[in-house]
Every structure is written in C-alpha cells, then in structure tokens.
Amino acid sequence: MTETATLSIWRGADKAAGHWETHQVPFERGQSVLDGLRWIRMHKDPTLAIRFSCINANACKECMMELDGETVYACTARLEPREMRLEPLSNKKLVRDLVTEIAPPVERFAAKDK
Amino acid sequence: MTEPMRVETDVLVIGSGAAGMYAAIEAARAGCNVFLLDRSLIGRGGATVMAQMTVAVALDDEAPDHWSLHYQDTLTAGRGLCNEALARLLTEEGPACIREMDAWGVGWARKDGKITSAFAPGHDRPRCVYVDFLRTGPAVSSTLRGVVNKAKSITRKGDLYVVDLIKAEGEVAGAVAWHIASGAPVTIFAKATIVATGGLTRLYRRNSASLNMGGDGYALCLRAGARLIDMEFVQFFPIGHLAPRLIGMDPIMWDPFRYKLGGKLLNNRGEEFTQDYGVAEDGKYIITRDVGTYAILKEVEAGRGSPHGGVFLSFQHVPEPKLREAFGPVIDRLAANGIDLTKQSVEVAPIAHYHMGGVQTDARMTTEIPGLLAAGEAVGGANGANRLSGNAITEALVFGRQAGRTAAGWVKAIGKVPTRPEAAQETLDLLAMDGPGHPPNTAEMLQSLQQTMAEDVGPLRSQSSLKRALVRIDELSHATGERPFGNGQAFDMVRLDWLDLRNMLTVARCVAQAALARTESRGAHQREDFPGMLPEWNVNQVIRLEDRRRLDIERAPASIAKAAAQ
Numbered sequence: 001m002t003e004t005a006t007l008s009i010w011r012g013a014d015k016a017a018g019h020w021e022t023h024q025v026p027f028e029r030g031q032s033v034l035d036g037l038r039w040i041r042m043h044k045d046p047t048l049a050i051r052f053s054c055i056n057a058n059a060c061k062e063c064m065m066e067l068d069g070e071t072v073y074a075c076t077a078r079l080e081p082r083e084m085r086l087e088p089l090s091n092k093k094l095v096r097d098l099v100t101e102i103a104p105p106v107e108r109f110a111a112k113d114k
Numbered sequence: 115m116t117e118p119m120r121v122e123t124d125v126l127v128i129g130s131g132a133a134g135m136y137a138a139i140e141a142a143r144a145g146c147n148v149f150l151l152d153r154s155l156i157g158r159g160g161a162t163v164m165a166q167m168t169v170a171v172a173l174d175d176e177a178p179d180h181w182s183l184h185y186q187d188t189l190t191a192g193r194g195l196c197n198e199a200l201a202r203l204l205t206e207e208g209p210a211c212i213r214e215m216d217a218w219g220v221g222w223a224r225k226d227g228k229i230t231s232a233f234a235p236g237h238d239r240p241r242c243v244y245v246d247f248l249r250t251g252p253a254v255s256s257t258l259r260g261v262v263n264k265a266k267s268i269t270r271k272g273d274l275y276v277v278d279l280i281k282a283e284g285e286v287a288g289a290v291a292w293h294i295a296s297g298a299p300v301t302i303f304a305k306a307t308i309v310a311t312g313g314l315t316r317l318y319r320r321n322s323a324s325l326n327m328g329g330d331g332y333a334l335c336l337r338a339g340a341r342l343i344d345m346e347f348v349q350f351f352p353i354g355h356l357a358p359r360l361i362g363m364d365p366i367m368w369d370p371f372r373y374k375l376g377g378k379l380l381n382n383r384g385e386e387f388t389q390d391y392g393v394a395e396d397g398k399y400i401i402t403r404d405v406g407t408y409a410i411l412k413e414v415e416a417g418r419g420s421p422h423g424g425v426f427l428s429f430q431h432v433p434e435p436k437l438r439e440a441f442g443p444v445i446d447r448l449a450a451n452g453i454d455l456t457k458q459s460v461e462v463a464p465i466a467h468y469h470m471g472g473v474q475t476d477a478r479m480t481t482e483i484p485g486l487l488a489a490g491e492a493v494g495g496a497n498g499a500n501r502l503s504g505n506a507i508t509e510a511l512v513f514g515r516q517a518g519r520t521a522a523g524w525v526k527a528i529g530k531v532p533t534r535p536e537a538a539q540e541t542l543d544l545l546a547m548d549g550p551g552h553p554p555n556t557a558e559m560l561q562s563l564q565q566t567m568a569e570d571v572g573p574l575r576s577q578s579s580l581k582r583a584l585v586r587i588d589e590l591s592h593a594t595g596e597r598p599f600g601n602g603q604a605f606d607m608v609r610l611d612w613l614d615l616r617n618m619l620t621v622a623r624c625v626a627q628a629a630l631a632r633t634e635s636r637g638a639h640q641r642e643d644f645p646g647m648l649p650e651w652n653v654n655q656v657i658r659l660e661d662r663r664r665l666d667i668e669r670a671p672a673s674i675a676k677a678a679a680q
Contacts, residue, residue, distance in 0.1 A: 013604060030359030030451075041557040041607070049605045053159035053324040057364035059252060060158040060324060076362040095295050096605040107156045109119075109271040109293050109300070 003027040003081040007036055009048065010087040013096045021045075027081045032056070034063055034074035037086075037098070049097035050074070064089055065098045074098075118290075118299040118542055122531040123149035123269070125521045126288055126304035128276050128331065131160030132507060133490025133514035134310035135258035136211070140518025141306075142265040146525050149302060150262065151274040151291065152326075157259040159324040161312050161468075161491060162510060165251030167370040168234050168242035170504025171208040176228045176240075181205045183238060188505060191236045191402060192470075192498020193637040194652050195344065195672045199477040200496035203516065204509050211511035212243060220257040221245050232373045234503035236402045242504040247442050248370055254507060274300065275613060276330065277545060279307060279338040279486065282537035286338055286485035290541040294610060297603045299545045301538045305528045306485055306521035309335055309473060310514060313491040314348070314621050318466035318572070319564040322351055322366045328614050329621035331492040335473045336620065340481040342657045343494040343670075344471035345621075346628035347638045349501050350573045352406030353379070354465025356424040360451045365465055367444075368427055369503075372399040374440040379410070380426040380459065381418035387425070404500040404637045407464040407573045414463075424463030429455045464573055468506055470497045470638065471628075474656060479517035485524075489517035495654070498672075499637025549599035549609070556599060556611030563590055563618060571626050576642040580630040587626065591619045624665060628655045631667055 004024045012018030023044055025036040037050050053060035056075055063074040066087040074086075092100035101108060125141040127134045130152040138150040152159065172179040185205040189196050212229075216222055222229045222243045231240040245253040262268055273295040280288045280301070288303040311331030315321035332342055353372070355365040371377055376397045381387045388394065391409035393401045401409070410425050420426050429437060434456050438445055445455070453460065472494030479487045490510040497505055563586075570583035594616060600609030632655065634648040635641045653669040660666045 028359070030361070032361045038557075042555070042561050043558070046555050046557040046608050046611060047600075047606075049607050051154070051605075053154045053326055054164060054364075055325060056361060057164055058362040059163045059364065060155065062155055062158060073362075078361065099605050101295065103155050103272045107270050107272050108295070109151075109274055 005036055005079045005081055006083040007040065008083060008085045009098065011048070011097050013094070015094050025079070027079060031079040032075050033067060033072070033077040033079050033084065033086070036079045037074060049095070049099045051099045062102070064102060066090060118301045118538070119293070121149055121300065121302040122533065123147050123302065123304050124306070124525045124531070125149070125518070126302050126307045127151070127310060128289065128308065129160060129310035129312060129492070130156045130270065131162040131310065131312055131490060132254055132258060132510035133492070133517070134308070135262050136511050136514030137308050137310055137489050137518035137521070138268050139258070139261050139265060140515045141522045142267045144519065144522030146267065146522050148268045149304065150268055150270040151276070152272050153275045153294070153330070154326055155272045156270045157255050157262070159326045161323045161327060162507065163251045163255045164323055164364055164366070165254065165507050166248045166364055166366050167244040167250050167373060168232060168504035169212065169244065169250060169507040170234065170237065170242050170502060171212045171508055172205065172241060173209055173212065173229060173231070173243070176225065176230055179239060179241060181209065184208070184241060187237050188497065188502055191500050191502040193500055193647065195498035195636070195654055197495030200493065203477045204496050204505060204512050207512045207516070208508045211508070211515055215254065215257060215511065218257050218261055220253050234373060235400050236502045237504070242373070244370070247444050248364070248367060250507070275610065276334060277613060278541040279334050280534055280537045281338050281483070282532070282534040284484065285532070286483050287532040287534050287537065290538050290545070292545055292602070292613070294605055297606060299542050301535065301542070303531050303533045305525045305531055306487060308487045308489055308517045308521055309492050310489040310517070311492050313469035313472070314625070315466040315469065317564060317567045317618055317622050317625070319561070319568040320354060320463070321466040322354055322364065323467070328618045330617050331488065332472060332624065333617035333620045335481065335486065335488065336624070336657070336659045337662070338483055338486060339659070340483050340486060341474040342471065342624055343474040343654050344498070345494070345624040345657055346632050346655065347470035347499050348466060348625060349403055349468040349470060349638050350407040350464035351467035352401070352403055352410055352464050353427055353462040354467070355460065356420070356463040357422040357461040358451070358453065360453070363447065363451070366467065368460070368462060371429065371441065375429060375432050375436070378428045378431065380428055381413050382420055383418060387413050387418070402500065403503070408640055410464055411574055420461040422461050422463070424461045426459040427462045428459035430457070430459060468501055470494065470499065470501055477516070478520040479513055480520055487517045487521055489513040499639060544598060545602060547597050548601050549597060549612070553599040553608065554593055556608050556615060559590055559593060559615060560611055560618070563587070563615070563622060567622055567625070571622070571629060573638060574640050574642055575629050577630065580626050583626045584623065584630070587619055587623050590615070594619060624657050627665055628657065628667060631655060
C-alpha cells in the first residue's frame with residue numbers, strides 16, 4: 001500500500017474565524033512539506049494560500065509557517081507519513097491560510113504609501 | 115470597486131533581483147525618487163538569490179586578463195548571434211560593478227589579498243569570481259539590499275504584481291499593479307519604467323529559478339508594444355540535480371563542485387561519454403552548457419541513462435579531505451540528505467536555467483517605446499544562442515546600473531510625472547471582474563503548461579513537437595479566457611495563477627513559434643529535424659504583438675555576421 005501524509009491545514013482570513021481542513025497526500029521519502037502543499041493545490045484545491053518563491057533552495061525564506069506548533073520552512077521540513085498540523089505564524093499578522101505578513105513594515109504596501 | 119491607490123515616482127523599477135536593485139541604486143544616486151517593487155519579498159526571489167557560484171569578469175588582478183578577451187569568449191559562446199554592443203557593455207563595465215560590489219562588502223573569495231577567480235567552461239582562463247560556499251547569489255542579494263535600504267529616495271514595496279504597463283500617446287507612463295496581500299488595485303505613474311523581472315524558466319517543469327520567473331516582463335513589454343528578441347534560446351543547465359531527492363539545496367548546486375574538483379559524468383555503464391559528443395573532459399570541467407545538455411539527453415535517448423532519466427555525476431575518485439576543503443559545510447548538508455559523495459554518485463539531468471532572449475534594447479537599456487527600459491536577464495541579445503557560465507550576474511549588475519543611469523537622464527528632461535488615469539482604466543476594469551463560478555484548477559493548468567514546454571519545447575525540438583505544444587498552448591489559452599478567475603481578495607491564489615497563466619501562455623507561444631520558425635540547430639536551440647547550423651540563419655528573430663493577439667516574427671541580421679565558432 002502506498003503511504004500517505006495527512007496534512008491538517010488551518011484555513012481562513014480571520015484569526016478568530018478559521019477552520020481546519022485535512023488532506024491525504026501521497027508520501028515519497030525525501031519530500032518536503034512544501035511538496036505536499038503544492039500537491040494539494042494541483043490536485044485538490046488551488047485556493048489554498050501559501051507563500052513561497054524559490055521552491056527548494058531555502059534561499060528566499062518566504063515559506064515560514066508553523067508545523068505542530070514549531071516555526072519551520074516548509075521547503076526544508078520533511079514530509080512524514082503521519083498527521084502533520086500546519087498553521088500560519090502565530091506571531092505575525094495573518095493574510096490568508098498559511099500566509100502571514102513577514103516583510104519588514106517599511107516594505108509593505110499600504111494606503112499611506114499613496 | 116475600491117478606488118485604486120496611486121503612487122507617483124520618477125523611476126519605477128519592476129523586480130528586485132540584482133538588476134532591479136542596482137538600477138534603483140544608480141537612479142537614486144543620480145537624484146531620482148525610485149519606487150522599487152516586487153511580486154514577492156524585496157530582494158529575496160528572482161534568479162539572483164539562487165546563483166551558486168560564478169560571476170564572470172576580466173579583473174586583470176590575480177592573473178592577466180582584459181575585457182576584450184571576455185568579450186571574445188562571450189561572442190564565441192553565442193554562436194554568432196550576440197548583440198555586440200550589449201556583449202561589450204557587459205564585459206567592459208563588468209569590472210567596475212564587481213569592484214563596487216566588493217567595496218560594498220559582498221565578500222568575493224580572496225587568495226593572498228586578491229580577488230580570486232575560478233575557471234568555468236567556455237572561458238579562455240580563470241575568470242569567475244565567487245563567494246564561498248555556494249553563497250554568491252545570497253551575498254549579492256543581501257549586499258544590494260543593504261545599499262538599497264540606506265538610500266532615502268528609494269521606496270521599496272513587496273507583494274505588488276504588475277498586471278500591465280500604462281501606455282498613453284505611445285509612451286509608457288508607469289504600471290497598474292495588483293497588491294496581492296490586500297487585493298487592492300494600484301496605479302503607479304512614473305517618468306521612466308524599468309522592467310527587471312528576469313527570465314522565463316518557470317515555463318518548464320524542472321527549473322532552477324524562483325516561482326516568480328514566469329516571463330512576466332516579456333509579456334508586459336510585448337503588450338506595451340516593445341519587441342522581444344531570440345525567444346527560442348532557452349538555456350538548459352546540463353547537470354541539474356535529479357536524484358536522490360534533496361531538500362534545502364538549489365538544483366544547480368553541483369556546478370561549483372565541478373568548477374573546483376572536476377568530477378565525472380557517467381552513463382549507466384559507468385563510462386564517461388562526453389567524448390562521443392566532441393568534448394573529452396578528462397577530469398576537468400570544460401563542456402559548455404549547450405553541448406553538455408545535448409550529450410546527456412542523447413545518452414538517455416540511447417538507453418544509457420540513469421534510473422530517473424539523467425546520467426550520473428561522480429566525485430568518488432576525490433579523496434574526502436579534498437572534498438571537505440572545497441565544500442566545507444555543504445558536505446554536512448548533503449549528509450543530512452543521506453548523500454555521501456565518497457561512496458555514491460548522484461543523478462543529474464538538464465534543467466531550465468536561463469533565457470538568452472528577452473526584451474530588445476540598445477546598450478542604454480532603452481526599448482523603442484519612450485519611457486520603457488529593461489535590465490538584467492529580461493534583456494535579450496547579449497548572450498546570443500548560448501550564455502557563458504558566469505555572465506548572468508555580471509549582466510544583472512551592469513545592465514541594472516546602465517538602466518538606472520539612462521532613466522535618470524530621462525527624468526531630468528521631464529517636468530512632472532505624467533498621470534494618465536484614463537490609460538490605466540482597461541486594466542483596472544480587468545482586475546475589478548469577478549471570475550466564473552467553477553473555474554478549472556489553475557495550479558494544474560500551470561503544471562500542464564510546464565509539462566508541455568518540458569516535453570515539446572525543451573532543448574531538443576522538432577516541427578511535430580513544437581506544433582503539438584502550440585496546440586496545447588491554444589487549449590490552455592482558451593481555458594484561461596479573458597476574464598480573471600477568483601475574486602481578487604487578499605492573497606487570492608487562483609487570481610494570481612490566472613494572471614500568471616495570462617503572461618506565461620503568451621511567452622510560451624513566443625518561444626514555441628520562434629523555435630518552429632528557426633529551421634536549424636544552434637546553441638541552446640537544437641532541432642531534431644534540422645541538425646546543422648546554417649549560415650542563412652545568422653539572424654535574430656524579433657517578435658512583436660500585432661492587433662493585441664497575433665505574434666509577428668521578423669528576421670534581423672545578427673550584429674556580427676561572421677560565422678559562429680563551431
């Protein structure tokens with residue numbers, strides 16, 4: 001039987017009104033959590049919001065999120081054949097789903113920049 | 115719909131890789147206000163941060179060299195198609211930019227106090243500076259970020275996706291962006307706009323660049339009426355990592371190992387094979403990227419490939435102390451991935467890496483549309499049909515600086531920022547639309563495009579594969595339609611994908627049509643049905659958008675008519 005990873009993912013645009021969704025992802029040894037999230041977008045639900053740029057190199061540092069309560073880079077955290085809980089960073093402003101405001105404030109666009 | 119937020123600036127720079135940041139710095143130094151934006155974080159994405167090692171430059175420092183020798187090597191690698199003026203700018207101005215980066219503290223590797231150079235294939239001598247270990251790109255990015263951050267007249271903002279350039283009365287006057295993080299539309303009016311969005315490697319399934327390298331800038335410039343050149347020339351990096359699965363490492367990471375230690379490319383019989391394709395390596399790394407890619411793909415085709423469809427790269431003949439001396443901490447990162455180079459080889463295969471083609475500019479970085487410039491990999495022509503190792507970062511720095519300089523010159527001649535709200539309206543209307551109720555899966559559509567490009571518009575092409583690709587591109591374009599999917603709220607990934615599909619499908623069509631038209635093989639463009647290089651194809655192909663839809667391809671004589679080297 002093929003092994004699967006079970007990703008429980010926090011979804012929502014409001015910290016007080018989110019919900020959890022669970023997806024089964026085919027597991028291959030050596031994959032990253034980001035591989036699993038990208039699989040979900042391609043095969044199940046493209047609306048899942050994640051922030052990443054370099055995909056695998058751990059160069060852009062954009063894919064920070066919480067895995068089982070610990071801050072990780074999704075591109076270097078290994079996918080495992082078990083339930084893994086993924087949440088947005090709890091100490092950053094939520095944008096949507098697993099995406100938070102991680103840029104320095106001066107690099108965020110806002111109404112005052114008009 | 116909410117009123118668009120509005121920005122006014124002297125110079126708008128789109129993209130914050132090395133080219134965009136250097137352009138911003140140079141324009142700011144000349145007294146301009148600069149608005150530097152990126153679709154993701156500032157100075158984190160793009161190709162620069164991914165560079166592993168080499169930056170080609172004739173410093174004439176550690177050993178004798180001269181820019182004209184670097185220039186000659188660049189022209190030779192370009193197989194007769196380089197734009198001479200751009201290649202000259204790249205090589206002649208390279209040393210000044212590299213030394214300025216040094217003064218800014220990038221940390222080029224040194225020996226006995228002098229900046230040291232590695233040998234890379236295609237160069238006549240050691241000519242490539244670097245930052246150890248595998249840190250060249252991150253060091254270049256963070257150095258430029260530091261300088262940008264200190265410049266008071268540069269405003270820098272991330273999460274801004276440029277949807278279209280604003281064009282009024284034949285001139286570009288800024289851009290309309292979609293603020294991904296909030297979903298708000300933004301109009302940015304500028305006296306000069308510099309497109310520094312990098313290349314198109316995201317069009318391919320296996321690629322070595324960031325997610326944001328989908329050719330956005332090409333599509334923006336094309337829609338604004340500018341011309342694209344040499345779109346058929348996509349460079350594949352021959353030895354992209356294939357297996358076993360590695361995480362936290364860039365797929366082009368083996369290149370520095372080869373610069374320093376040689377290494378052996380082996381087929382599934384454990385034999386070296388590059389000599390069968392005209393280049394006997396003999397323990398040294400001398401095969402150029404186009405020939406290396408061709409040799410590996412042909413070896414796989416002949417049934418002599420590795421289990422995952424590439425070939426083997428082996429350093430097993432190199433003693434461990436030597437490996438560790440050359441690569442220090444990287445050896446431990448490999449060990450964490452379960453790889454011991456003293457005991458095993460790895461599998462490698464060609465991977466989309468760089469695009470020689472791009473926006474047509476002159477050596478001042480100006481397009482034929484007033485107000486519009488390009489810089490870095492987004493510019494086509496300097497590298498012809500094949501780029502030398504190390505020319506990409508140099509090009510980003512030099513072209514970025516030049517674009518900033520030229521833009522500053524324009525700005526001085528223009529009184530006030532042209533504000534043209536009416537010219538932005540069509541794009542704002544597009545962004546205001548709500549998408550269809552049950553759109554197809556955009557992430558899957560993007561993957562399907564990448565698959566098609568990899569299979570049918572890769573390094574080896576034929577009339578039948580290219581025609582098949584164009585049919586698939588048509589199908590995907592039809593499915594994408596004219597109405598954006600999603601609702602455009604904060605971080606709407608479906609809308610982001612739709613905007614990417616809009617650009618990527620246009621650019622994919624440019625690549626496939628130009629490749630179909632070029633009935634010969636040259637450099638990175640290898641036609642199975644036209645295997646030889648032909649003198650009548652000593653021309654560049656230039657693409658323009660007609661009637662907002664049809665691609666018009668013209669042939670223009672290459673700036674150097676002399677026969678290419680091979």
